[in-house]
Amino acid sequence: MKVVAVLYKAGQAAKDQPRLLGCVENELGLRQWLEGQGHTFVVTDSKEGADSVLDRELVDAEVIITTPFHPGYISRERIARAKNLKLLVTAGVGSDHIDLTAANERKITVAEVTGSNVVSVAEHVVMTILTLVRNFVPAHEQVMAGGWDVADVAKDSYDVEGKVVATIGVGRIGQRVLRRLKAFDPAEMLYYDYQALPADVEAELGARRVESLDDMLAKADIVTVNCPLHESTRGLIDKKLLAKFKKGAWLVNTARGAICVEDDVAAALADGTLRGYGGDVWFPQPAPADHPWRTMRNRFGAGNAMTPHISGTSIDAQVRYAEGTKAIIASYLAGDKSYRPQDLIVIDGHYATRAYGSDKK
Structure with missing residues (x-):
């Protein structure tokens, strides 16, 4: 399975603060866990244009992770090209950067880490x-x-x-x-x-x-x-x-x-x-x-x-949404759809039925 994550570059800040998990360098803390199970993990901040890493790698990706802070806009066109795509995860809260209608049509699950921010x-x-x-x-x-x-x-x-x-x-x-x-x-x-x-x-x-x-x-x-x-x-x-x-x-x-x-x-x-x-x-x-x-x-x-969209990505929030992202992927890998109901946006071709707070950011 290939997992592609679109995150932001942090440079020296990633070395100074290892819990800056939402960046390319620290990879949501997922690499060892995913590769230890034999999965391919691609992490990039390149998300714009036909030559972007995201566009190149999504073709055979099964899972794509994005964030609200450096969003990879998952359009209908990108979904059409991602023939193996089964799961879209927002590492954080807010999935308005995803074409949910197109995801529903393909029965792609869309989930986010509700409450993390x-x-x-x-x-x-x-x-x-x-x-x-x-x-x-x-x-x-x-x-x-x-x-x-x-x-x-x-x-x-x-x-x-x-x-x-x-x-x-x-x-x-x-x-x-x-x-x-x-x-x-x-x-x-x-x-x-x-x-x-x-x-x-x-x-x-x-x-x-x-x-x-x-x-x-x-x-x-x-x-x-x-x-x-x-x-x-x-x-x-x-x-x-x-x-x-x-x-x-x-x-x-x-x-x-x-x-x-x-x-x-x-x-x-x-x-x-x-x-x-x-x-x-x-x-x-x-x-x-x-x-x-x-x-x-x-x-x-x-x-x-x-401010540059930092409100929901304090260090404490990053720990929460990194852990939540791992839990969502673990539920997918288990094949039992044991997701937290509040994390689901769409599943099985339908919008999820859940208590959806009016400020789900």
């Missing part, structure tokens, strides 16, 4: 909110450049306490974000989702469901996106929806870059519709050098809080 992403959301609201990035840039102008930073620095916080999506990550933010004593916490939380969970979180997204955005000082990417959320946050936001709100997106229209977000920052944007996710990934989010500024000329 939820704590890591929720912590990153809280960090980003504080970074934006307290105007941290301009303060840091100022002192690193040798400056000392308290007023220039303080003029746009606020507290989370007393603000209205809202999440689009309140699944595994969204709930954890609200739970952590409750300690900051916001004025109100709101959520928008296709279904309501149980009453006892709402009471514990101190959160209230709003049935109209427009109404929620008009009230919110801080908006965090914690929903999956699918056809109804692709391009959701566009010029039209941004016009519904409370003037000067902060927006944080750790879900998927394609949920936001990149040029519309940049324009909303420039005209003051948004006070700041904290983005960990981009489209495509890696983002091109001229992506507008790399250089966009708010109305004060300040930068935002941008």
